[in-house]
Amino acid sequence: MNIVESLRVALRGLKVNKLRSFLTMLGIIIGVGAVIVMVAIGQGAKNSVTNQIQGLGSNLLIISPGQSNSGGVRGGAGSLTNMTMDDVTAIQQQADAVAAVAPMASRNAQVVLGNQNTSTQVIGTTPSYAAVRNQSVDFGRFFSQRDLDSRAKVAVVGTTVAQNLMGNSNTNIVGRIININRVPFQVIGILQSKGSSGMTNNDDQILVPITTAQSRLIGSQSVRTIFVEAKTADQMNAASMEISTILRHRHGLKLSDPDDFTITNQSDILSTAEGITQSLTLLLSGIAAISLLVGGIGIMNIMLVSVTERTREIGIRKAIGAKRRDILFQFLIEAVVLSLLGGIIGILLGGGGASLMQKLSGMSTQVSGTSVVVAFLFSAAIGVVFGVFPAQKASKLDPIDALRYE
Amino acid sequence: MISLKNLTKVYATGDVEVRALAGVSLEISQGEFVSIMGPSGSGKSTMMNILGCLDRPSTGEYFLDGLNIAEASDNQLAEIRNQKIGFVFQSFNLLPRTTALENVELPMLYRGLGAKERRDSALRALNAVGLGNRVHHKPNELSGGQQQRVAIARALANKPVIIMADEPTGNLDSKSSEEIMAIFQQLNEAGITVALVTHESDIALFSKRIVRFKDGRLDSDETVGKRNLAQGPRLDLAGSPGQLEVAGL
Numbered sequence: 208m209n210i211v212e213s214l215r216v217a218l219r220g221l222k223v224n225k226l227r228s229f230l231t232m233l234g235i236i237i238g239v240g241a242v243i244v245m246v247a248i249g250q251g252a253k254n255s256v257t258n259q260i261q262g263l264g265s266n267l268l269i270i271s272p273g274q275s276n277s278g279g280v281r282g283g284a285g286s287l288t289n290m291t292m293d294d295v296t297a298i299q300q301q302a303d304a305v306a307a308v309a310p311m312a313s314r315n316a317q318v319v320l321g322n323q324n325t326s327t328q329v330i331g332t333t334p335s336y337a338a339v340r341n342q343s344v345d346f347g348r349f350f351s352q353r354d355l356d357s358r359a360k361v362a363v364v365g366t367t368v369a370q371n372l373m374g375n376s377n378t379n380i381v382g383r384i385i386n387i388n389r390v391p392f393q394v395i396g397i398l399q400s401k402g403s404s405g406m407t408n409n410d411d412q413i414l415v416p417i418t419t420a421q422s423r424l425i426g427s428q429s430v431r432t433i434f435v436e437a438k439t440a441d442q443m444n445a446a447s448m449e450i451s452t453i454l455r456h457r458h459g460l461k462l463s464d465p466d467d468f469t470i471t472n473q474s475d476i477l478s479t480a481e482g483i484t485q486s487l488t489l490l491l492s493g494i495a496a497i498s499l500l501v502g503g504i505g506i507m508n509i510m511l512v513s514v515t516e517r518t519r520e521i522g523i524r525k526a527i528g529a530k531r532r533d534i535l536f537q538f539l540i541e542a543v544v545l546s547l548l549g550g551i552i553g554i555l556l557g558g559g560g561a562s563l564m565q566k567l568s569g570m571s572t573q574v575s576g577t578s579v580v581v582a583f584l585f586s587a588a589i590g591v592v593f594g595v596f597p598a599q600k601a602s603k604l605d606p607i608d609a610l611r612y613e
Numbered sequence: 614m615i616s617l618k619n620l621t622k623v624y625a626t627g628d629v630e631v632r633a634l635a636g637v638s639l640e641i642s643q644g645e646f647v648s649i650m651g652p653s654g655s656g657k658s659t660m661m662n663i664l665g666c667l668d669r670p671s672t673g674e675y676f677l678d679g680l681n682i683a684e685a686s687d688n689q690l691a692e693i694r695n696q697k698i699g700f701v702f703q704s705f706n707l708l709p710r711t712t713a714l715e716n717v718e719l720p721m722l723y724r725g726l727g728a729k730e731r732r733d734s735a736l737r738a739l740n741a742v743g744l745g746n747r748v749h750h751k752p753n754e755l756s757g758g759q760q761q762r763v764a765i766a767r768a769l770a771n772k773p774v775i776i777m778a779d780e781p782t783g784n785l786d787s788k789s790s791e792e793i794m795a796i797f798q799q800l801n802e803a804g805i806t807v808a809l810v811t812h813e814s815d816i817a818l819f820s821k822r823i824v825r826f827k828d829g830r831l832d833s834d835e836t837v838g839k840r841n842l843a844q845g846p847r848l849d850l851a852g853s854p855g856q857l858e859v860a861g862l
Contacts, residue, residue, distance in 0.1 A: 212722055223710055523706045526667060527767065528695020528723040530688050565791065606667045 209461045213533070217540035220513075228545060230536035235549030236556060240580045242299045243557025246578035249488025251571035252296065256480045260473065262401055264340045266306075266440050267473040268447055269342055270433040270454075275464060289467055290418070295333075295433055301453050304446035306438045309336035310430040312420055317387040317412065318368065325371035328412045331420025344412075347381040347396030358556070360423070362392040362496035364511040365410040367402045387413065390423050443472055460611075461525035477610055492578075496585075501547065501588035510542050512540025516562075520599050522609025535602040542594025543587060549585025552577055614774060614806060615664065616746045620673035622659050623769055634670070635657040635829040642810060643774075648799040648817035649810045658779070660826065663809045666690045678774050694772035695723050699768025701809075703780035705760040707752040711737060713763045714748040720771045738766035742796060743846050758789030765796055776800065778809040782816055783852040794819040797844025819843050 221228045270280075272287035292298060293311045312331040317324060336342065337349045350361050362385065364372075369380045384391050401409040421428055438444040447470050454468055516522070521534055561572040622634040633692070634656045643648055652656040662668040663675065666682055669690075675682040678697055685693065694700075707716045717735035726734075739748050742762040752760050761781060769774050782790035798819060801807050809820065817823050818841045825832040 209725070216722075219711075361632065498676070517708070520708055523708060524719070524723070526694060526700050526706070528667075528691055528771070529722045530723070532688075532690040532724060607662055610667075 209534075210452060213344055213534070213536045213540055216545075217539050217544055220284035220517075220537070221544060224403050224513075227509065231506055232545055232549035232552065234505035235586055236502075236553040238495065238499030238502040239550045239553025239586055240557035240560060241498055242492050242577055242585075243554055243574060244481045244560045244572075244584050245491035245495045246488060247557070247574045248564070248576065249450060249484060250573040250575050252487065253481060254573055256484055257477065260480060261472060261479050262341060263390050264436060265473075266443055267339070268435040268437060268439040268443065268450065269405040269473070270435065270450060271469050271471070272429075273468050281444060282305065287467055288427065290433060290454075290460060292430060293429055294454060295451050297457055298433065298435065298450055301450040302435075302446060304437055304442040304449055305435055307339050307436045309333055309339040309434045310417055311336070311432040312417055312427075312430050312438060314420075314425050316388045316413075317406040318372065319370040320561045322381070323374075325368060327365075327368050327371075329420065329424060330412055330414050331374070331417035331425070332414055333417055336434070339434045339485065341403070342370065343399045344396040345399045346378050348415050349396055350414075350540055355418055358418045358422060359416060360390065360392045360419055361395045361415065363396040363398055363414040364394055365412045367408055367411040368413055387415075389423055390525035392419075392612065418506030420581035427591045431475065440474075443474065447472060454560055483569045488508075499585065499589065501561060503546070503593040505561040506542055506545055506576070506590065507593035509545075510538060510594055511600070513541070514538060514597050514601040517601075518609050518612040520595075521604050522606050522612065523605035525604070526610060531602040534604075535598045538601045539591065539594045543590035546586045546593075549581050549584075553586070554582055557582075614641070614643045614678055615808075616674070616676040618674040620663065620670045620675060622656075622663065626749055632829055633798065634663075637826075637829075637831055639831065639834075641775075641805055641806065644801070644804055646797070646807045646821040647809070649826065650729070650812060650814070650817055650823055650830070654828075655826040655832075656829040657810050657826045659829075661777060661779050661808075664808060665700060665779075666693045688825045690724075693850060696771050697774050699765075699771070699773035699776040701761065701764050701768050701781045703783040705752070705757070705764050705784070707763055707767075708758055712749050712751055713744060713755070713766075713778070715772050716752070716763055717767045720767060723770055724849075734770060735766070737797040738769045739763070741848055742766045743848070746796075756783050756789070758792055761785060761789070761793050762796065765793070768800065769800075773805075775806040775808060778807065780810055780812070782813070782818055790816065791843045792833065792845035794841075795843035796848060798843050799848045814830035815841065820834070827852045 217250065270290070272290050274281050274287065279318050292388045294311060295308055298305060299308045313328055315326060316329045321473050331356055334349060334352055337344070344363060347363070349363055350359065353359075354361050364380065372385065373380045380394050383394050383397060384392055386392075398410065398414070415424075417430075435450060437445060450470060451466065455466065458467055460467065475510050524534060558574045564570055565572045617637055617639040620634055620637045621632065624631045635788075637660065639658075649657050651662060659668070663670050666677070666685075670683055673683065679691065682690070682693065714732070714735050714843070717738055718731040721731040721734060736748060738743070739745055740818065742765050744759060744762055744766065747755060747759060753802065755763065765776075776797070781797075782793055785793065793796055794816060797807050797809070801821075807820070811817050818836060818837060821840065822834070822836050824834050
């Protein structure tokens with residue numbers, strides 16, 4: 208008997224018990240669907256984290272102050288206030304592998320416009336910030352070197368701030384005077400929206416010249432963070448070493464002293480984040496794979512019941528000339544058809560579920576081609592693995608015993 | 614055509630050995646119509662299982678159509694059952710939820726014949742047993758006599774050299790029984806060898822030869838002198854050469 212006839216016989220066997228066949232498939236449908244959805248969620252999370260980190264800027268190094276350690280009392284990371292604008296200038300002038308440098312000094316402030324007010328983060332920086340952090344201006348302009356030198360009271364606001372202060376007609380805010388901690392600033396531009404990354408909303412901020420911020424808002428000459436853009440991706444390590452040398456020299460550290468600053472490489476953050484989402488994906492799909500396994504056991508269970516129930520049929524088939532192989536294939540194909548059909552339905556449901564989730568909860572998901580192929584092959588393999596034992600049991604039945612079975 | 618020499622069959626159940634057959638020698642030639650009779654436990658069912666190649670003898674020789682059955686493998690036995698033997702059972706043993714036509718096609722499916730050939734042969738076989746208008750009925754929509762006729766059509770499908778019937782009338786009323794026996798008689802007249810197991814003497818009297826078993830041995834072997842002629846519908850065998858071909862002639 209050829210494979211097409213075997214398939215026909217097997218399909219007929221499944222059709223006779225439609226409800227049972229469907230319920231058996233349900234285990235596989237849920238398992239495969241869960242795997243597809245879980246991998247899609249993991250993949251989506253990974254993509255959005257990667258996008259956010261890359262949205263920080265390209266070839267980015269982030270320098271933050273080290274811990275303070277006075278009289279044996281350690282402060283938190285970044286508690287030192289030892290970085291200044293002079294450090295920034297030195298890095299800009301002396302490091303060869305560096306393309307641009309942008310300092311940042313920030314504090315939270317109450318911002319008032321007319322009868323509206325909001326609390327937001329005010330960041331003092333330099334014009335190169337726009338390039339280093341991939342931050343462009345949608346309306347108006349970014350502040351210039353001249354604004355910086357003259358300590359001009361100008362501000363570029365994020366879209367959330369503009370929205371909070373102006374309502375919907377937020378482009379009108381350009382040209383208006385806002386009070387930041389009672390200091391009047393003129394709004395000269397609106398930042399392009401970057402959305403939120405994790406818990407922080409990138410659009411809820413105000414950029415002002417760092418000179419103005421230090422003198423008018425913060426009252427300290429220290430720089431909170433220095434963002435450095437390396438010339439190329441290959442030169443990131445070189446830039447990091449140069450910066451380290453320059454800062455150690457400027458801070459007068461001895462050879463044996465530890466760094467009083469920390470340089471974070473963007474690609475390190477990226478690989479860490481990817482590692483986290485990767486293991487998240489593995490964990491989720493591992494749990495889903497267990498349900499797939501349970502589905503496989505369900506198939507085996509039903510196939511065993513089916514073999515017992517159809518003992519007489521097997522006897523008849525053997526008596527009129529079915530070989531062991533014919534019976535084996537009949538039941539094996541039934542199991543594989545069950546699991547494959549379940550797999551296909553599961554893939555469709557999983558794909559649909561993933562996009563539905565994206566629509567309803569805004570969680571970004573991405574169905575990966577690999578997971579579809581793997582789920583398909585895995586469900587076929589489950590059919591074979593869990594179908595072989597019942598099919599073999601059927602094929603080994605003695606025709607005389609099988610015919611006598613009531 | 615069938616030749617048994619000193620056949621034995623021993624079943625080992627635990628420590629006890631049961632000798633179902635204790636040395637049986639028997640010849641059945643082509644064109645015979647043999648009834649196998651005997652009380653329960655006489656070994657007639659074991660005999661039928663071995664004759665039908667469902668079981669192998671413990672010792673002894675069995676030649677069917679020149680083939681040595683005692684030494685055949687499981688796969689070879691399946692092939693012999695498929696192509697040389699047509700089975701008719703007491704409880705019909707049709708596949709449930711499957712039409713008469715598909716039931717008759719089944720042996721040809723396992724033989725590997727194409728769909729069209731299977732269908733044509735199955736239709737001819739069903740026509741021959743008078744069920745041409747019932748081909749799409751399922752077993753539960755047919756009477757016992759009709760089901761047994763489907764089973765006979767199935768037995769004829771692969772043009773077997775012998776038809777083996779195990780109590781074929783055991784589940785039928787006397788009228789249907791006689792109709793079934795009429796079919797066997799006509800098939801036998803057309804040249805087909807028939808062997809049947811029965812415990813009813815009046816059924817055995819429809820055949821030409823009666824072999825009696827007792828305690829696993831041949832007790833008697835006699836030709837039927839005054840043979841019964843069964844009343845039943847006449848089969849469309851003689852008139853159609855195509856049908857004779859189905860019957861293996």
